[in-house]
Amino acid sequence: MKILVCVKQVPDTNEVKIDPVKGTLIRDGVPSILNPDDANALEAALQLKDKDETVQVAVLTMGPPQATYMLRECLAMGADEAYLLSDRAFGGADTCATSTTIAAGIKKVTGVDVIFAGRQAIDGDTAQVGPQVAQRLGVPVVTYVQDIQMGDGKVTVQRQMEDGYEVIEVKTPCLLTCVKELNDPRYMSVGAIVDAYKKEITVWNHTDVELDPADCGLNASPTQVFRSFTPPQKGKGEMLSGTVSEMAGALVGKLVEKHLV
Ligand SMILES: Cc1cc2nc3c(=O)[nH]c(=O)nc-3n(C[C@H](O)[C@H](O)[C@H](O)COP(=O)(O)OP(=O)(O)OC[C@H]3O[C@@H](n4cnc5c(N)ncnc54)[C@H](O)[C@@H]3O)c2cc1C
Numbered sequence: 001m002k003i004l005v006c007v008k009q010v011p012d013t014n015e016v017k018i019d020p021v022k023g024t025l026i027r028d029g030v031p032s033i034l035n036p037d038d039a040n041a042l043e044a045a046l047q048l049k050d051k052d053e054t055v056q057v058a059v060l061t062m063g064p065p066q067a068t069y070m071l072r073e074c075l076a077m078g079a080d081e082a083y084l085l086s087d088r089a090f091g092g093a094d095t096c097a098t099s100t101t102i103a104a105g106i107k108k109v110t111g112v113d114v115i116f117a118g119r120q121a122i123d124g125d126t127a128q129v130g131p132q133v134a135q136r137l138g139v140p141v142v143t144y145v146q147d148i149q150m151g152d153g154k155v156t157v158q159r160q161m162e163d164g165y166e167v168i169e170v171k172t173p174c175l176l177t178c179v180k181e182l183n184d185p186r187y188m189s190v191g192a193i194v195d196a197y198k199k200e201i202t203v204w205n206h207t208d209v210e211l212d213p214a215d216c217g218l219n220a221s222p223t224q225v226f227r228s229f230t231p232p233q234k235g236k237g238e239m240l241s242g243t244v245s246e247m248a249g250a251l252v253g254k255l256v257e258k259h260l261v
Helices: 036-051 067-077 095-108 129-137 190-196 244-257
Strands: 002-006 009-011 032-034 056-062 081-085 114-118 141-150 154-161 164-171 174-178 201-204
Touching (some): 002 036, 036 056, 036 067, 036 141, 036 174, 067 081, 067 190, 067 201, 081 095, 095 129, 114 129, 129 141, 129 174, 141 164, 154 174, 164 174
Parallel strands (some): 002 114, 056 081, 081 201, 114 174
Antiparallel strands (some): 009 032, 141 154, 154 164
């Protein structure tokens, strides 16, 4: 069995800053990391490999050449194969074009039975890419997966809900988007880091994955970003004190003052 994990290199911050003039992300001085949910997805695949040595784990990303560092990290964690989809033609992709390219790449990787992705990336935050890739490949998708049990030609998963979980059985091939509650990702060992640099990373451009430049990157991105901005910080809140009825009275007084009631 081969599990392919979609991994994305993201800026190491929860507070994405926007250039107020250009409207683009400020990446200067922000180190890049493996997207946290993708680390959980990879760990889930590696745990299945630990239990069954016939399981092969591949990682795939679409990104600039610097993404090879993240792929080496994935190899050092224990992945067997790494694929980088990198081409000027892929630049400026919205989620639609991103998923077209990733799906085209996955089609070129031989023998993939199950695809794992993170629930969402901490920079783009849309959680669209996983389901869109599944749609392009014509395979079923289960999102918010917090437990995975592999069977013969099927996978049984727990799908996280706000107040519990659903148990879903899905036929392979399929795509699962993974949440952090799945596991704690492992650390790389020094020996594994050294070995990771001996492994090959396959780099593909648009020709390799049989995509016309008109069908990828900015050319195939219907999303038009009108304006990007960092919302202004809210003012400090005011704490009321006193008995419950005094606080309720004060609150009503403030709402009346602002003509809200
Ligand atoms: C008009 C427009 C132009 C853009 N131009 C650029 C640009 O020039 N450069 C740029 O960096 N971003 C650009 N973006 C942002 C880019 O579209 C998103 O970062 C990208 O599509 C992934 O979406 P997301 O971050 O919301 O991922 P999510 O949908 O939140 O990610 C979910 C999961 O999908 C998988 N995944 C997501 N992206 C990748 C990837 N690249 N490789 C492998 N797996 C992945 C991961 O498993 C991830 O956990 C642009 C967006 C728009 C709308």
